[in-house]
Amino acid sequence: xxxxAKVPGGPLAEKWDRHLFELxxxxxxxxxxxxxxxxxxxxxxxxxxxxxxxxxxxxxxFCIQDSPRRAHSIAAQGGINAAKNYPNDGDSIWRLFYDTxxxxxxxxxxxxxxxxxxxxxxxxxxxVAQGVPFARDYGGLLANRSFGGAQVSRTFYARxxxxxxxxxxxxxxxxxxxxxxxxxxxxxxxxxxxxxxxxKARGIVVRNLITxxxxxxxxxxxxxxxxxxxxxxxxxxxxxxxxxxxxxxAYKKGAFFANPCFTQIHPxxxxxxxxxxxxxxxxxxxxRNDGRVWVPKDPGDKRRPNDILESDRxxxxxxxxxxxxxLVPRDVASRNAKEIxxxxxxxxxxxxxxxxxxxxxxxxxxxxxxxxxxxxxxxxYQNIIDANxxxxxxxxxxxxxxxxxxxxxxxxxxxxxxxxxxxxxxxFSDHGANRLGxxxxxxxxxxxxxxxxxxxxxxxxxxxxxxxxxxxxxxREATGEAEGRIKKLxxxxxxxxxxxxxxxxxxxxxxxCGMARNREGLTKAIxxxxxxxxxFWENVIVPGSDTDYNLSLQKAGRLADFLEFAELxxxxxxxxxxxxxxxxxxxxxxxxxxxxxxxxxxCHVAAWEYTGYGKPPKLHKEPxxxxxxxxxxxxxx
Amino acid sequence: MTQGKKxxxxxxxxxxxxxxxxxxxxxxxxxxxVSTDMSxxxxxxxxxxxxxxxxxxxxxxxxDCREGICGMCGAVLNGIAHGPEKGMTLCxxxxxxxxxxxxxxxxxxxxRAFPIVKDLIVDRSALDKIIQAGGFVSxxxxxxxxxxxIPISQExxxxxxxxxxxxxxxACVAACPNASAMxxxxxxxxxxxxxxxxxxxxxxxxxxxxxxxxxxxxxxxxNERECxxxxxxxxxxxxxxxxxxxxxxxxxx
Numbered sequence: 062x063x064x065x066a067k068v069p070g071g072p073l074a075e076k077w078d079r080h081l082f083e084l085x086x087x088x089x090x091x092x093x094x095x096x097x098x099x100x101x102x103x104x105x106x107x108x109x110x111x112x113x114x115x116x117x118x119x120x121x122x123f124c125i126q127d128s129p130r131r132a133h134s135i136a137a138q139g140g141i142n143a144a145k146n147y148p149n150d151g152d153s154i155w156r157l158f159y160d161t162x163x164x165x166x167x168x169x170x171x172x173x174x175x176x177x178x179x180x181x182x183x184x185x186x187x188x189v190a191q192g193v194p195f196a197r198d199y200g201g202l203l204a205n206r207s208f209g210g211a212q213v214s215r216t217f218y219a220r221x222x223x224x225x226x227x228x229x230x231x232x233x234x235x236x237x238x239x240x241x242x243x244x245x246x247x248x249x250x251x252x253x254x255x256x257x258x259x260x261k262a263r264g265i266v267v268r269n270l271i272t273x274x275x276x277x278x279x280x281x282x283x284x285x286x287x288x289x290x291x292x293x294x295x296x297x298x299x300x301x302x303x304x305x306x307x308x309x310x311a312y313k314k315g316a317f318f319a320n321p322c323f324t325q326i327h328p329x330x331x332x333x334x335x336x337x338x339x340x341x342x343x344x345x346x347x348x349r350n351d352g353r354v355w356v357p358k359d360p361g362d363k364r365r366p367n368d369i370l371e372s373d374r375x376x377x378x379x380x381x382x383x384x385x386x387x388l389v390p391r392d393v394a395s396r397n398a399k400e401i402x403x404x405x406x407x408x409x410x411x412x413x414x415x416x417x418x419x420x421x422x423x424x425x426x427x428x429x430x431x432x433x434x435x436x437x438x439x440x441x442y443q444n445i446i447d448a449n450x451x452x453x454x455x456x457x458x459x460x461x462x463x464x465x466x467x468x469x470x471x472x473x474x475x476x477x478x479x480x481x482x483x484x485x486x487x488x489f490s491d492h493g494a495n496r497l498g499x500x501x502x503x504x505x506x507x508x509x510x511x512x513x514x515x516x517x518x519x520x521x522x523x524x525x526x527x528x529x530x531x532x533x534x535x536x537r538e539a540t541g542e543a544e545g546r547i548k549k550l551x552x553x554x555x556x557x558x559x560x561x562x563x564x565x566x567x568x569x570x571x572x573x574c575g576m577a578r579n580r581e582g583l584t585k586a587i588x589x590x591x592x593x594x595x596x597f598w599e600n601v602i603v604p605g606s607d608t609d610y611n612l613s614l615q616k617a618g619r620l621a622d623f624l625e626f627a628e629l630x631x632x633x634x635x636x637x638x639x640x641x642x643x644x645x646x647x648x649x650x651x652x653x654x655x656x657x658x659x660x661x662x663x664c665h666v667a668a669w670e671y672t673g674y675g676k677p678p679k680l681h682k683e684p685x686x687x688x689x690x691x692x693x694x695x696x697x698x
Numbered sequence: 699m700t701q702g703k704k705x706x707x708x709x710x711x712x713x714x715x716x717x718x719x720x721x722x723x724x725x726x727x728x729x730x731x732v733s734t735d736m737s738x739x740x741x742x743x744x745x746x747x748x749x750x751x752x753x754x755x756x757x758x759x760x761x762d763c764r765e766g767i768c769g770m771c772g773a774v775l776n777g778i779a780h781g782p783e784k785g786m787t788l789c790x791x792x793x794x795x796x797x798x799x800x801x802x803x804x805x806x807x808x809x810r811a812f813p814i815v816k817d818l819i820v821d822r823s824a825l826d827k828i829i830q831a832g833g834f835v836s837x838x839x840x841x842x843x844x845x846x847x848i849p850i851s852q853e854x855x856x857x858x859x860x861x862x863x864x865x866x867x868x869a870c871v872a873a874c875p876n877a878s879a880m881x882x883x884x885x886x887x888x889x890x891x892x893x894x895x896x897x898x899x900x901x902x903x904x905x906x907x908x909x910x911x912x913x914x915x916x917x918x919x920x921n922e923r924e925c926x927x928x929x930x931x932x933x934x935x936x937x938x939x940x941x942x943x944x945x946x947x948x949x950x951x
Contacts, residue, residue: 112839127760128826130866131768147846183842190842192835192895194859201849219859225767226862233834240830248823271815300762335733337740340764441765444790447735510839558750560743604750609717610758610816613750 064317064668064683067471068172073689074154077176080472084515085522092117095521098265098280099123100252100307102235103132104228104502105485106286108509111234114243116514121278122235123250123267125302125615130232133288133300134505137224138345138438139208140216141188141502143181148205152213154178159690161500164210164390165465165493166642166658167692168323170666170685172472173490180511181503185217187510191230195219208498209346210390210697216499221345221437227502231509250276251615252307253546254539255283255314255481262311262481263529266539268547270615273608275540277531282480282517285311286509289464289486291324293623293630294575295567297461298330298343304619305626308468308487312629316476317668317681319469319489321626322634325496325643326576327462328394331445332414341460342445344417344438346498349387349394351422351431352455354378356415360405366416366454377401385697392495392643392656393697395459399576400654402458409456418454459576463501465492465643466633469668469683473516474508477668479524482517484508489666494642547607550617555600559617562597566590566620566627574631579647583635587628594624629669629678636680639663651694660692704734706798710745712757713805718813718821724803734794738781739764739771741793759818766790766930769865772872773818774805779869779928787867787930807872811879811915822868824914825882831910832903833886835895848894861888863931870925870933876917881925883907884941885933891944901948908945 069080087095095118099110102124110122124132144157158178162169185203189195195217196204205214219226238244249270256264256277264279290305291297312318329349331342355374362369377397379386387394402413423431428451432439439450446456467489474482474490485505492500573586597620605611640649640656641663649657658664666683707730715722732741739761746756762770766787773788775781781791796802804818812820850858862885870881887904890896896903912918919938926935 108839115838126762126768126770127822128769128866130826130829131762131770133763133768136763136765136767145845183840185845186842187839189845189848190835190837190895192858192890192893194855194862194889194893195845196859197850197852197855199852201851201855202846219862222767222863225865226859229862233829234839236826236830237834237836239826246826248826300768301764302762334735337733337736337744339737339740339743342765440785441790444786444792445737447792447794514839556751558747560747602750604753605755610819612758613746613756 062681064469064477064681065471066170066683067473068170069472073171073175076172077179081515084519087518087522089117093119095119096121096280097282097284097517098278099284099286100265101132101286101288101487102129102232103134103286103288103485104231104505105487105509106132106284107228107231107235108506109284109286109484109513110244111231111238112510112514113517114238114241120238120244121247121280122244123247123252125249125251125270127248129235129246129248130229132228133303134228134502135225136300137502138221138343139347140206140218140223140499141184141227142208142215142497142499143185143217143503144178144215145182145185147203148214150213152215156213157181157215160211161491161497162493162690163695164497165495166656166695167493167660167664167687168320168641168685169491169493171687171689176512177491177504177507180507183511184503184506188227188230191233193219193226193230206347207350207388209349209388209394210497218347221347221435224502227506231506252287252310253543253618255311256535256539257314257478258529258533258535259527261479264531264536266536266543268543271610273611275544277536277540279529279531281521281526282482284482284484284513284517285468285487286484287487289467290623290626291461291464293566293627294461294570295563296333296338296341298327298341301340304622306619306622308483309622309626311468311476311478311481313671314478315671316478316481317469317670318466318629319666319668320466320633321630321669322637322644323465323494323642324461325391325463325465326395326459328391328398328459329417329457330460330462331442332409332411332456332458342441343460343462344442344455344457346391348417348435348438351434352387352417352419353421354387354394354415354417356401356406356408366408366418382697389697390495390497392645396576396645398459414456414458416454417457419450420454423451463496465489465494465496469666473519474513475516475520480520482513484513494644546621547614547618550601550603550614550621551607553599553601553603555602557596557600558602559613559620562593562601563620563623566593566623569593570627570630574634577645577647578634580635583631586631587635590624590627590631597621597624632678633667633669637663637667656695705731706734706793706796706800708732708796708799709801711801711803714757714817715814717816722814732793734792736793737764737789738791738793739789757818758816761789764789767865769867772807772867772869774807774872776803779807779872780930785930785932787865807868809871809877809916811877812868812871824916825866825868825879827914828879828883828907828910829886832899832906833890835890836899850893854892858889858892861885861892861933861937864933865931867930869928869930871916873924873928874917875922875924876920878919879911879916880919880938880941881929881933881935883911884937887941887944888937891940900944904941904944904948
């Protein structure tokens with residue numbers, strides 16, 4: 062099957078405007094005749110639901126949390142990029158586009174990434190108008206800070222809670238539409254099946270997490286904005302409920318999964334401390350603006366950090382990458398930390414940590430200035446580690462944080478299943494093989510506020526629909542499948558808990574499919590995952606029943622999907638015989654140890670098609686064509 | 699640094715309730731060898747693993763981000779919402795704040811407006827309904843003016859941010875003897891009334907959100923300040939004062 066990205070013609074900078082003009086419109090009076098389902102209420106989902114409802118469509122929105130305000134976008138700390146060039150430091154749409162495509166190691170689609178940069182400025186305007194309290198300078202204008210992978214200051218922020226404030230902005234717009242009756246909100250629902258009728262996405266089956274009942278919902282189009290699969294590593298910075306379920310259901314119904322091996326390991330997280338650990342906490346990357354990363358030069362140096370002389374410290378990022386220093390992109394920072402620790406120079410009780418030191422910044426700007434910028438992060442650190450980061454350097458280590466891979470979508474954000482749209486982290490399109498800091502919030506809101514409202518209209522106006530009701534056999538069949546799975550999980554009554562098996566899966570993925578991968582390890586991982594999956598279906602114990610709130614049962618269903626998905630991730634990593642961005646293969650590196658791409662053979666999107674349980678997935682390639690940027694070896698030296 | 703191998707033994711007295719219509723009770727669960735580096739929720743995870751393997755039903759509790767921002771978690775520990783540490787959600791509380799031999803009574807939020815779903819889980823959808831009654835700026839997507847068109851003094855922006863930091867966890871309601879949501883409502887009203895973008899609708903918003911709060915069965919404010927004491931984001935009751943001013947302006951202005 063030939064994947065058609067439907068990228069409009071014409072010069073890059075004019076593509077989106079031209080496309081907006083060429084897209085068919087839905088007459089205002091007709092919009093109210095269409096029903097759209099939006100799954101997920103994070104930045105992508107909430108902004109899409111609100112905006113589509115404002116346009117007049119009837120929306121049904123679903124989330125697994127008790128309130129749409131709690132989606133994991135809320136935890137994003139650092140900020141959101143936009144090409145406003147308020148600081149007058151030479152930023153532009155083109156530069157934001159270029160930084161993003163370079164940061165992604167030339168594995169994203171040029172036209173999508175350009176559009177993202179283009180609408181970035183509208184996002185800031187929109188959010189300010191909603192009452193998002195961004196940080197401001199003394200003159201009352203918006204403040205900016207710099208972030209990894211960029212040499213301009215283009216990141217807008219609200220203390221260390223930018224994601225929260227942006228999400229609450231989108232949630233407030235969503236709430237207004239709920240009050241108007243244009244959005245019907247269904248919280249505490251988990252999507253358990255996608256329903257296709259005549260080849261089009263026409264509905265979903267959800268499970269009511271309070272009552273355990275299955276509910277069928279029909280629509281003219283389905284939007285998935287269900288986030289990423291970083292919890293495949295078990296320990297991650299993701300919220301505990303983040304899962305691959307909804308997109309995996311779609312994959313099993315024929316939607317292609319693109320670049321699943323592009324995962325992001327974030328460099329600045331609080332290190333792991335014990336077996337009971339349930340998650341790893343992110344310390345915003347913005348800390349790298351003022352913190353200096355170092356380890357002792359001598360692996361045997363066990364002195365307390367403040368007792369180690371300047372001359373005995375190795376500021377390895379500053380040394381190796383003089384022009385970007387501590388602000389190299391995430392993948393580069395993470396991999397260097399891993400190399401240092403694997404080489405025996407890590408610090409802290411486990412030896413898997415490096416220092417992030419604020420002593421110089423405090424000396425330069427004063428404690429108060431640092432407290433104002435990062436106070437809440439320092440408090441968070443102190444609370445978890447029980448050490449004062451104003452007095453001692455922080456200890457940090459990389460952790461699974463974000464995934465660039467996701468369902469394949471075209472320029473309109475539509476998957477290869479007609480009527481199934483995918484937004485935000487759940488799709489694959491804009492970040493290539495590595496995402497730059499402060500770009501996830503930008504993408505979620507770009508997709509929801511400024512892309513889907515137009516492109517979905519083009520689909521609805523250009524498609525003929527038959528009436529579909531939930532008594533259609535396809536809904537009954539989907540419900541039966543979902544219910545069968547749930548009943549099966551409860552019936553196994555084995556000896557290992559869901560979390561126990563998930564931890565093992567996470568360890569396999571972290572060891573063989575984490576920051577560095579190789580053929581041998583990936584082959585081994587695939588076998589280990591298969592075996593673990595088999596054990597899961599024979600030996601898992603799921604307590605309770607399926608007729609009331611049962612978190613263990615929810616987690617078991619999600620783990621079942623992760624156990625299948627993990628194999629797909631490793632398969633993709635194995636087949637991509639190059640290093641790019643977050644995907645680093647030991648076999649493919651430069652003499653200096655940096656990622657070595659293979660543009661001749663791998664300058665494509667790997668889109669995988671499901672062929673049946675336990676069968677190898679089928680690979681489809683979308684070639685990436687670069688008409689405007691020169692592919693280069695990424696260098697941050 | 700106190701990172702080490704310290705462990706303690708504790709006894710949980712935890713609220714168990716099958717569903718909204720069932721009768722609840724406190725169940726006593728001894729927990730041995732709790733690492734003090736664990737978070738409170740990780741301790742509950744360990745207990746739940748044990749209960750599961752013993753063929754019992756685990757303790758249900760809401761949680762998600764586990765870093766104090768999503769507002770999903772919460773329980774009353776020994777009578778204090780979110781536990782003994784100030785300015786902290788339950789998920790951020792670590793076991794090093796407890797001592798060997800402690801008994802910890804763990805209960806759900808209690809309020810007429812928050813029916814119990816199961817064990818420690820309550821239904822807080824009433825808070826969403828209050829926001830739907832006016833906790834927004836009525837502007838549609840597209841066509842917003844340039845973000846720097848209206849300068850906002852740093853002081854105002856900071857105050858608005860202080861109020862906007864609310865995570866909607868409901869601890870203020872759980873702590874209030876009247877089960878009032880005034881701190882929650884006051885914070886949203888303040889954020890939007892302070893900013894020029896929210897001013898045009900300030901009066902209507904105050905009336906409408908307060909009316910909704912009353913309708914949903916929340917009590918009123920009698921200046922107990924319990925809400926402020928337990929708020930994990932340390933939102934000040936000056937926000938309630940600001941709300942009252944908006945309300946008076948709206949009623950008599």
